[in-house]
Amino acid sequence: MRAALVLSLALVALPAQSQSVRLKDLARVGAQRENALVGYGVVTGLSGSGDSSRSKATRVTLSNLLNRFDLSIASDDIASRNVAVVMVTASLPAYARPGDHVDVSVGSVGDARSLEGGTLLMAPLKGADGRVYVLAQGALTVGGFRHDAQGNQVQKNHPTAGLVSGGGTVEVALQDGPDVQPLLSLVLNQADFGTAGRMADRINESFGADLAEVRDAGAVEVQVPLAYRTKVAHFVRQIEGLAVEPDHHARVVINERTGTLVAGGDVRISPVAVVVGETRVTVTAETAVSQPMLLRSPSSSVRTEVFTNSQLRVQEPVMPKFVPAGPTRVTDLVQLLAKAKTPPRDMISILQAIKAAGALHAELIVQ
Numbered sequence: 001m002r003a004a005l006v007l008s009l010a011l012v013a014l015p016a017q018s019q020s021v022r023l024k025d026l027a028r029v030g031a032q033r034e035n036a037l038v039g040y041g042v043v044t045g046l047s048g049s050g051d052s053s054r055s056k057a058t059r060v061t062l063s064n065l066l067n068r069f070d071l072s073i074a075s076d077d078i079a080s081r082n083v084a085v086v087m088v089t090a091s092l093p094a095y096a097r098p099g100d101h102v103d104v105s106v107g108s109v110g111d112a113r114s115l116e117g118g119t120l121l122m123a124p125l126k127g128a129d130g131r132v133y134v135l136a137q138g139a140l141t142v143g144g145f146r147h148d149a150q151g152n153q154v155q156k157n158h159p160t161a162g163l164v165s166g167g168g169t170v171e172v173a174l175q176d177g178p179d180v181q182p183l184l185s186l187v188l189n190q191a192d193f194g195t196a197g198r199m200a201d202r203i204n205e206s207f208g209a210d211l212a213e214v215r216d217a218g219a220v221e222v223q224v225p226l227a228y229r230t231k232v233a234h235f236v237r238q239i240e241g242l243a244v245e246p247d248h249h250a251r252v253v254i255n256e257r258t259g260t261l262v263a264g265g266d267v268r269i270s271p272v273a274v275v276v277g278e279t280r281v282t283v284t285a286e287t288a289v290s291q292p293m294l295l296r297s298p299s300s301s302v303r304t305e306v307f308t309n310s311q312l313r314v315q316e317p318v319m320p321k322f323v324p325a326g327p328t329r330v331t332d333l334v335q336l337l338a339k340a341k342t343p344p345r346d347m348i349s350i351l352q353a354i355k356a357a358g359a360l361h362a363e364l365i366v367q
Contacts, residue, residue: 023186023199024240027220030185032094035174037134039088041123043106043115049159050084050118051110058085058110065121084112088123088136090168097173101166104136114159116142125168133174138167182229184222184236191218194247202242250362252330252355254348261348263330263362272359330362 042061043050051058059075062083066073090104106120118140125134140162188196193214200212200220211223228235252263330351337347354360 020243020245022240023202023242023244025189026195026244026246027186027188027199029236030187030219034094035092035127035133037090037092037125037127037168039123039125039134039136041086041088041106041136042121043084043086043108043112043118043140044082044121045117045119046082046084046112046115047117048081049114049116050081050112051108052081053079055085055110058083061085084108084115084118085110086115086120088120088125090125090134090136092127092133092170092174094174096170098170100170102134102168102170103166104134104138104164104168106140106162106164108160112160114142115140115162116159118142118162120164120167131172133172134168134170136164136168138164140164182224184224184232185215186212186220186222186239188218188220190249191216192247192249193217195244196220198244198246202244203239206239206242251365252351252360252362253365253367254351255367257367261334261344261351263334267330267360267362268328269330269333269354270359270361272354272357330360 042065053059056075059078062078062080063073063075085108086106087109088104088106090102092102093100096102104120104125106115108115120137120140122135122137124132125136126132141164142159142162186199188199196214196217196219200214203212203220203222204210207225209225211225213221215221222239224232224235250267252261252267254261333350334347337350342350351360352364352366355362355364
């Protein structure tokens, strides 16, 4: 039984730690965005672990595929388990050029047991506009396996999903990049007015002119100087290297399923007292058989009886354990709780209670 825990937290002023970060790690040029691609394909070379004959989509797909090679076979005549139909996805990076290679993810859409050892046949990947941008093909890498034998099954991870490393070849370029744009938009990775203002001030200070202006918490507009209108890439390279001190959001992230707690080092706690106790209720049951010693007769009602005895115990915490007072940050509190051998889930409950009491000055995110 864990003893009760009493914490008295006192507020002490501690200097906040700051660190400068490159602007390119805080924001991106508005044109620099990835684009999602999706396609439909066929994986071959499976060792009897592909889609079964019950999958009509697989039979029709394979029939259509063979017809393209002048081999006419009706879909009802196909009963191979060495193929599987899959959905193919990829992300097309910004400024991708024809001939570049991208990684391709593959996932089964039929009843295949495993894609291990399979090869993806050429599959066109389309964007939201319906245009083909990437052609995908190659051998799959599956991070798992599944084996069946005589009713026994052994499986690791998800064998019905895989990756074709560098298996996508870019066929169409998205764009040529910001070559002659007079105005650039810097999009922040995390919207914040303080960080956006510091970015604009740093750019204006570096170039000695009012080039940057905060549009909102998520974007800063930068006017490209006349000297850089024909070489915008050089201008972007210069502003990306500028050092900016970002504002940090006070957040505590809690995952109750895994008992994980992550908090920033400067998340503060106001004076508060926390008492953590535990009342444990235990119910024990013992089953026994009553066997009479008297001999039974046809007219006797004496018989063997099975009965259960149960016992209820309540254990309450005794003398509390005191932890030295003084932490004003979540990190200090967690260290004290760790020294007191408090389980992670109890730490999560303590922080949730402190937040409910209004003493935790941070956003509490529960996953």
